[in-house]
Structure formats: C-alpha cells, structure tokens
Amino acid sequence: MPIALWALTLGAFGIGTTEFVIMGILPEVAADLGVSIPTAGHLISGYALGVVIGAPLLAVAGSRLPRKTFLLALLGLFAGANALSAVAPGHEALLATRVLAGLPHGAFLGIGSVVAADMVAGHRRGQAVARVLLGLTLANVAGVPLGSLMGQELGWRWAFAGVAVIGAVAAVVLRSALPEQPRPAPVPVRREVGVFARPQVLLAFAVVVFGFGGSFAAYSYISPVLTGVTGYGSTGVALMLGLYGVGTTVGAVAGGRLADAAPMPTLYLFTGALAASLGLFAFTAGSPVLAPIAVLLIGATGFVAVTSLQTTILEKAKEAPGLAAAGIHSAFNIANALGALLGGAAISAGLGLTSPALVGAALSAVGLGLALLLGLSERRAAPARRTAVAPVPEEFADEVPEPVAA
Structure with a gap:
C-alpha cells in the first residue's frame, strides 16, 4: 500500500x-x-x-x-x-x-x-x-x-x-x-439533497440517532462510572476503554459479513442486543468481573448494528454517495450529542452514575422500534417495485394495447 x-x-x-x-x-x-x-x-x-x-x-x-x-x-x-x-x-x-x-x-x-x-x-x-x-x-x-x-x-x-x-x-x-x-x-448539489427527503432514508438516519445514541449515553460517562462505581484506577479505566475498542473491532468485522448476508435482520437483532447490553451494564457496573463483559458487549453489538445501518443508508441514497457518507457522520454525531446530553441530565437529576446506561437502553429500544418500522416500509414498498417491473406473460402479449401518444 x-x-x-x-x-x-x-x-x-x-x-x-x-x-x-x-x-x-x-x-x-x-x-x-x-x-x-x-x-x-x-x-x-x-x-x-x-x-x-x-x-x-x-x-x-x-x-x-x-x-x-x-x-x-x-x-x-x-x-x-x-x-x-x-x-x-x-x-x-x-x-x-x-x-x-x-x-x-x-x-x-x-x-x-x-x-x-x-x-x-x-x-x-x-x-x-x-x-x-x-x-x-x-x-x-x-x-x-x-x-x-x-x-x-x-x-x-x-x-x-x-x-x-x-x-x-x-x-x-x-x-x-x-x-x-x-x-x-x-456535483449537482440540489439533486443530491433531494434524496434525503425520502421517508426510508430519514427513517434510517433516525435509527442511527436513537439506536446508537444509546451507546453514547453510557460511553460518554464510562470513566466516572468505572472509577466511582466499579472501583477501578486510571490503569483499569484505560484497559476498559481498550476492551471497548476490541468490542468495536469485532463488531465491525462481523457486522460487514452479517450485513452482506441479511442487513435488516442483523439490524433488528443487534439493535435489540445493544439495548440489552446497556441494561446489563447498569446492573453490573459495581462488579469488577461482570462490568468488563458488559463493556465488551456494548462495543460489539453497537458496531454490528452500525455496519448494517451504513449499508442500508448508502443503498437508499445511492444517487448521492458523497452527501450520504457525510450525512452518516452527521447522524452518528447527533447520536453522540443526544446521548451525552440525556445521560448528563440523568446524573444531574440525582439518578446516579449508572443512570446514563439505563437512558441508553431506552434510546436503543426506541431505535429498535424505528428499525422495525423501516423494515415494514421496505416490505410494503417491495410489491410496488415488483409490479412496476413485472414482465407481461407471452400468452397475453397480443392483448397489450399500443401506447397512445400524449
């Protein structure tokens, strides 16, 4: 290279x-x-x-x-x-x-x-x-x-x-x-921007914001949780952050293969698994043994879902690949901002250092609901696409009227 x-x-x-x-x-x-x-x-x-x-x-x-x-x-x-x-x-x-x-x-x-x-x-x-x-x-x-x-x-x-x-x-x-x-x-910018008015594209971005926003709600405050609840020192926090990175790497590799095979089922399964992993972390953060397992699962499940979402968005907005790629980064960082703000609000409300993980579980659950809605809209649109391109059977070919000039 x-x-x-x-x-x-x-x-x-x-x-x-x-x-x-x-x-x-x-x-x-x-x-x-x-x-x-x-x-x-x-x-x-x-x-x-x-x-x-x-x-x-x-x-x-x-x-x-x-x-x-x-x-x-x-x-x-x-x-x-x-x-x-x-x-x-x-x-x-x-x-x-x-x-x-x-x-x-x-x-x-x-x-x-x-x-x-x-x-x-x-x-x-x-x-x-x-x-x-x-x-x-x-x-x-x-x-x-x-x-x-x-x-x-x-x-x-x-x-x-x-x-x-x-x-x-x-x-x-x-x-x-x-x-x-x-x-x-x-680049004809106006034509590319028009792609983002499609309901399925907007739904896919909403899944990013809420589904992955759940991961950021917990990860944004992981250091005070690991020091104040789990009891780790600075070295332990660094190791846990590295463990999260290992999880994201495994998720990115596995997510690519799963997204190629079945993007929507992968999105459903791992968005739900992310919500469950965040809930698990909220209840195991006090355990030096169980907390690392939850951190690893949050990184892995989140990045499997991310890969499926990227594949889905680029497919739905394939006429505008440049802005679609930029839009994906924007959506992920809206998720970042939303998760950090809501997680911080939960701490400020006196709900405790582990409350951002519960906020994250709720956000990812909303993301799962939006993903299911996206899949439903896909299934409803599929028959219309098949009808639009369906060939005329040969035995009825003679009965098809000639096109009439406007």
Whole structure:
C-alpha cells in the first residue's frame, strides 16, 4: 500500500482518538476547570455539533478544491484546533475549540476514502477504503486508552497536545507522499439533497440517532462510572476503554459479513442486543468481573448494528454517495450529542452514575422500534417495485394495447 494511504490512516487515527479520548479524562477535565461532570459532558456534545455542521458543509465546499489541497487544509484545521484545546484557559474556551476540532471530521474521512480508492488498482479499492477506516478502529483499541492514561497521569492537556502532533505528522507525510489530485467534477448539489427527503432514508438516519445514541449515553460517562462505581484506577479505566475498542473491532468485522448476508435482520437483532447490553451494564457496573463483559458487549453489538445501518443508508441514497457518507457522520454525531446530553441530565437529576446506561437502553429500544418500522416500509414498498417491473406473460402479449401518444 502507498505511504500516502498510511498517512490517511494516521489522520483517521487522530480523529478517532480526539473524538473519544475526552470520555476517558472527563473527571480530570471537570475537576481542573471547576465544573460538574455533566457540564464537562458538553465538551462531548460540542465536538459532535462540529461534526454535524462541518461534514455536509465542508464536503460541498471541498468539491471545488483539488483533493490534496483540501485534505491538507482539513488536517491543518484539525491539528490547530487540538493544539488550542491543549491550552484552553477555561471551560467555554475548551468548548469552542472542541466544536472547531469536530468540523473536519466527516469531510476528511469521506474525501480521504475517495482518494484512497483512487490510489490503488480496481480490485483493491475496498481494501484501501478499509485501511483508512482502520484508523478509527485502532483509535478505540489503542489511541483512546493511551490518551486517557496520559491525560490521567500527566494532565488532560497532554492528551490533546498528543493528538495535535498526530495531525501535524499526518499532514507532513501526506504532503510529501500524496501525488497531486485532479480537481473533482462539479456535483449537482440540489439533486443530491433531494434524496434525503425520502421517508426510508430519514427513517434510517433516525435509527442511527436513537439506536446508537444509546451507546453514547453510557460511553460518554464510562470513566466516572468505572472509577466511582466499579472501583477501578486510571490503569483499569484505560484497559476498559481498550476492551471497548476490541468490542468495536469485532463488531465491525462481523457486522460487514452479517450485513452482506441479511442487513435488516442483523439490524433488528443487534439493535435489540445493544439495548440489552446497556441494561446489563447498569446492573453490573459495581462488579469488577461482570462490568468488563458488559463493556465488551456494548462495543460489539453497537458496531454490528452500525455496519448494517451504513449499508442500508448508502443503498437508499445511492444517487448521492458523497452527501450520504457525510450525512452518516452527521447522524452518528447527533447520536453522540443526544446521548451525552440525556445521560448528563440523568446524573444531574440525582439518578446516579449508572443512570446514563439505563437512558441508553431506552434510546436503543426506541431505535429498535424505528428499525422495525423501516423494515415494514421496505416490505410494503417491495410489491410496488415488483409490479412496476413485472414482465407481461407471452400468452397475453397480443392483448397489450399500443401506447397512445400524449
């Protein structure tokens, strides 16, 4: 694989790390800035807001720039925003830099995947795209645990400084290794946007927001739960975050195969399994033995469902692949913001540190209901599609009237 492809992977690794590392250092950030844990949780929602805004807007704006120039600009924005996070003087300033850091997230992953596919032979395009997205998976396995451990032992600012260095290194390597890219052809934006008015596409995005929002409700506050309820220290929290990453990796691999075989049944089964895993974590968080099992299950079941959802959305919006990919990232980060806000509200209401897991179970249960509704609409639409393309039997061919001119 070309060196430039590894630079894209490194960029995705940094993006995945900065998105989730805050969850491992939330108590340290809250204590240092003098705010409550639910208030510090707004930093998670702030990053998600940046992704929601930046993914579609920058994807459209970037269509007018050479792809290499655009990718380097995105990495520069990413590295600079994380460097500002490392020196933010207070909660409000840190919140602003988190929003700024989220802006390039979706556009970099979307355009980076397109560039990666163009760098290799046709039969290796899928592997190239998977290599870029591997950076996100590795971030959950290694980047988030190591960044959390660094933030807990050396200070939370070092975690963001480390991510800024990753972004800068990725930009330097990409600038030297990636050949100049042609300016992409103009995209009829209005036609693509029209795809998102389809009820099935909107339903699929709603499943993302509620189904995966349940996972974020619990994961956003996993560090205070593991320290305050389970009784783990900083090393134990880092190991549990790594275990969650292992679960997401297993889920992503298994989800690809299951989604190819039966996307909708896979979506039903594992959205329901995610709700059950979140409920399990709420009742086993006090056990150092059972809590890791629940954390592993949350990561695995959630990412199996995610893969099926991505397949479904891209199929329903196949006329608009660029905006569909950006829309998926926006939907996931709306889920991120929704889960963090509702989980923090439950803690603020005095329901306890494990209450976000119960909130998450409820959100995922709503997601399951929406998934079933999506499947029902699919079954109702299928007969109409078959009727529209049904051939005329030969024995009745002579009885079909000639078309009448308008």
